[in-house]
Amino acid sequence: MVNDDTRKDILMQINLKGKVALVTGASRGLGRAIALALGKAGATVAVTDILLEGDDIDRGQLQDYSPLAGHFAGTDAVKTRATAQEIIAEGGRSIAVRMDVTDAESVNEAIKTVNQSWGSIDILINNAVVMDNFGKLEGQDPKKWDRDVNVNLSGAFRCTKAAWPTMWSGMRGEGS
Numbered sequence: 482m483v484n485d486d487t488r489k490d491i492l493m494q495i496n497l498k499g500k501v502a503l504v505t506g507a508s509r510g511l512g513r514a515i516a517l518a519l520g521k522a523g524a525t526v527a528v529t530d531i532l533l534e535g536d537d538i539d540r541g542q543l544q545d546y547s548p549l550a551g552h553f554a555g556t557d558a559v560k561t562r563a564t565a566q567e568i569i570a571e572g573g574r575s576i577a578v579r580m581d582v583t584d585a586e587s588v589n590e591a592i593k594t595v596n597q598s599w600g601s602i603d604i605l606i607n608n609a610v611v612m613d614n615f616g617k618l619e620g621q622d623p624k625k626w627d628r629d630v631n632v633n634l635s636g637a638f639r640c641t642k643a644a645w646p647t648m649w650s651g652m653r654g655e656g657s
């Protein structure tokens with residue numbers, strides 16, 4: 482079992498100072514925890530999500546492709562900006578950016594914002610997910626299947642494709 486002290490020690494040993502990380506689906510849950518951990522390890526963190534605090538969002542529309550996002554929109558459970566603020570309050574660098582991984586334009590815009598702020602992305606965490614549709618094959622709704630693939634699989638593809646050019650130039654020492 483890894484206790485809190487051990488976890489803190491491990492994070493202190495991982496030094497990500499100078500690295501820029503982008504986490505998708507970081508308004509809550511594991512994405513938020515990963516963003517905070519990256520911040521603690523010294524990384525500059527872009528906290529991204531389809532939901533931001535105080536959204537005046539059409540819940541009905543969100544229900545179509547993420548009932549959970551629709552459920553949480555506009556509630557205290559959304560902590561995208563708060564997560565960035567927590568990282569900054571601990572002495573780190575962070576921004577909160579809206580990004581819908583199903584929308585290539587939204588992905589490109591968010592990644593452009595991060596690149597313009599910090600030059601490049603070194604670490605990409607494809608965490609955004611819809612996870613409300615578990616069931617046996619015979620009960621599967623093809624529409625929900627397509628939606629899940631669009632967020633959980635194609636979403637990771639879109640983000641990786643958009644982030645890759647600067648990740649690659651950073652790896653080759655060509656980043657600014």
Ligand SMILES: NC(=O)c1ccc[n+]([C@@H]2O[C@H](COP(=O)([O-])OP(=O)(O)OC[C@H]3O[C@@H](n4cnc5c(N)ncnc54)[C@H](O)[C@@H]3O)[C@@H](O)[C@H]2O)c1
Nearest residue numbers: 506507508509510511512530531580581582583608609610
């Ligand atoms: N929770 C578990 O038991 C578990 C187990 C194994 C793996 N995982 C993995 O961990 C990750 C996160 O799981 P979680 O339990 O924290 O999920 P969660 O449902 O609590 O959080 C998902 C996040 O993704 C965001 N999101 C949904 N649709 C989006 C979209 N189109 N664009 C951008 N953001 C969007 C939501 O707003 C939310 O912040 C997933 O990749 C999941 O597969 C979770």
